[in-house]
Amino acid sequence: MLSVRGLTKKYGDTEVVRGVDLQVNRGECFGLLGPNGAGKTTTLRLLLGLIEPDAGSIDLAGLPVPQQAREARMKIGVVPQMDNLDPDFTVRENLIAYGRYFGLDRAAITARVPELLEFAGLAHKADAQIAQLSGGMKRRLTLARALVHDPDILFLDEPTTGLDPQARHLIWQGLRRLIAAGKTIVLTTHFMDEAERLADRLAILDHGRIITEGAPRALIETHIEPAVVEVYGEGLEAWTRDHAGNVCTRSETVGETLFCYTEDADRVIDALKDASGLRYIHRPSNLEDVFLKLTGRDLRD
């Protein structure tokens, strides 16, 4: 459905995207992860043909991009990072106006609107102004708007950033319905739980390069020990000095917390028994641990 080879984009002397290869199959949900500034949004804009690559090739839904970007965009629905619903229109009018940009006639769009409103859970808000919608409603409407021309592929750029947990779950529910209906989804996010939940496969992008790729579970198994004990509290320094090297396979201190990665969490917990001032959380390792291990803990502002 999407095949990218050697994609490169330079701004001046800085390479923002540096030789990215991607393969997304039909019906798959593919996650593109990376810290801020890793090149996720630039990659999406390249895929849409909005900007031209300096090198590399893109084949999207059987069409070369950017050469036939316009035709390719007929088959793609886009949910952008920032809401850009039309504030001069009501909910319903937003869907109708957007459908026209795809060349759909009014009858075809009007027939589709009830279904889209139901999908977005906005049937009762059809004639509301955009300013009256909550953040979650706006996102759902943006998602419904991206479906107005029944695309084969959806591009979602951080679809749940800024939403509360309830609203995020509703978006995820909608996305799972779309996956079940056979849509192909390309999703960028920096929420690891989101990627773990939705993506069949994912790639981690950092400094414009793909540093790893695979199914979420497989990435966790490949890159990281199965369990983590997070230790914090009084006496951490002494405990780290005396025990961490023995009981942790790998450990890392971040701020006031020691992340102790291990194959045998019981051994770590045993070693913590006598340290009365210390507290700990024991949990299975997750995608975030992989992400932080691979991209580092430095702030990316």
Add this chain to the structure above:
Amino acid sequence: MTSHWRLPRLSWRFIPVWQRNYLVWKKLAIPSILGNLADPMLYMLGLGYGLGSLMPDVAGMPYITFLAAGTVAYSTMNAATFEVLYSSFSRMHVQRTWDAILNTPMTLDDVMLGELTWAVAKSLLSGLAILAVIWGLGLYGHFWMTLWIIPVVALVGFCFGGMGLVMNAVSPSYDFFLYYFTLAITPMVLLCGVFFPVSQLPPLLQDVSAWLPLTHAVDLARPLVVGTVPENIPLHVAALVVYGSIGYVVALALTRRRLLK
């Protein structure tokens, strides 16, 4: 980036963009019409009759007729300029409506052609309203001749729409547009024969005036109001077409650089 400077690809796909602006305008049509038209009409009637009663004929016609012809060109220019400055800027920069449209099969060429043709429509509306006043007050020479003012008004809208889109492309905020009004639009109003004949200007300024687009607009509109055939029609039409077209092409290139990066 030379690719930003490739020539526009024009297509009928701009229509949904035009239609979008029309549907939004329709919601607030009445206040919008009043707001756009009251101002030039008040000036025209107030100055035309108030000041005009103190004056002899100007350029061989009553001052109100002279001013009415100037106002057709001037208010058309203003309507197009306001539309592509403030309104287009809201859609492009503040509401991000253009970004949303660019994720569909539309290109920036289509979006900006939609904006330009919409500015032409707003100009037509504005010019027609002044024309209606001219008809109502009987300020014209030959009725049939005044109908030619309609295409002239569309052309003036195209010219100033295209030029204004350049300012839209380079502006960081609404405040920036004040430069364009202070440095371009207002001087033009005074130099192009809207309120008084160009022949009143010193020779140097007359030479400058001959190059300004509003002069060509006025030179077409005034004879048509009075009921004579304008002189040098091809020159005036070509000037307005060239200013507008260059504006659109440059604006498109600069907006590509701004948005498609």
